[in-house]
Amino acid sequence: MSTVPVSGKGAVRRGRAPAEFAHPVLDRLVHVHPGVAVLLYVPVMAVCVYGARGQGGAWALTGWAAAGYAAWTLSEYWGHRLVLHHEPERGIGxxxxWLLHGIHHTYPQDVRRSVLSPVLSVPMVGGALLxxxxxxxxxxxxxxxxxxxxxxYDLVHLYLHQAGPRNRxxxxxxxxxMRHHFRDDTRGFGISAPYWxxxxxxxxxxGGRAGAGDSR
Known part of the structure; x- marks a missing residue:
């Protein structure tokens, strides 16, 4: 078992994080390739859109889709703030x-640690549907x-870590x-929706700008 540092307070390391479980299949279930999120949730969107036929007019259904998106942005903010940055000092917590978020702060360039684990994403999306x-x-x-x-959110977060955006x-x-990662991990919880x-x-x-020089 790896040492469990607290996110934002341990040394930041480059490269890939070591496996957290002796069995590689278990490790891949917790930390997945980014393509897994696409394979999981594009079909969910397609089934929901198809199944919504007859549940209302086009504008009403579009409005409910926008409401669902807005609900996600609040989940993103509060989930990141209250769940992912709840940092017990010891024990199973x-x-x-460490497994769900601390490892990402320690190895911020590891692709498999830059997407949310299905251990969290499946209950969140499934719960919204239920x-x-x-x-x-x-x-x-x-x-x-x-x-x-x-x-x-998942793809934007991955892009922010792995690419050098040219879009303003x-x-x-x-x-x-990057300021959240390298300057102050007690703020900046909205990643795709920073307005929250x-x-x-x-x-x-x-001072009206996001800290010049934080684009590591």
């Missing part, structure tokens, strides 16, 4: 934190919008996220 489209009887496009938001918006998102940091008082923007 510390181990889980609660929103099941219990609350919302149109299935709500679930499609939520799944789209999750997949967009993506450069801005990268500066904010402004709303909830955890913004990393100072």
């Amino acid at each position: 510390a181990r889980l934190h 609660l929103g489209c099941g219990a609350a009887s919302l149109p299935l496009t709500f679930g499609a919008g939520y799944a789209f938001g999750y997949l967009a 918006l993506l450069r801005h998102l990268r500066r904010l996220h 940091d402004t709303v909830f008082g955890t913004s990393l923007i100072r």
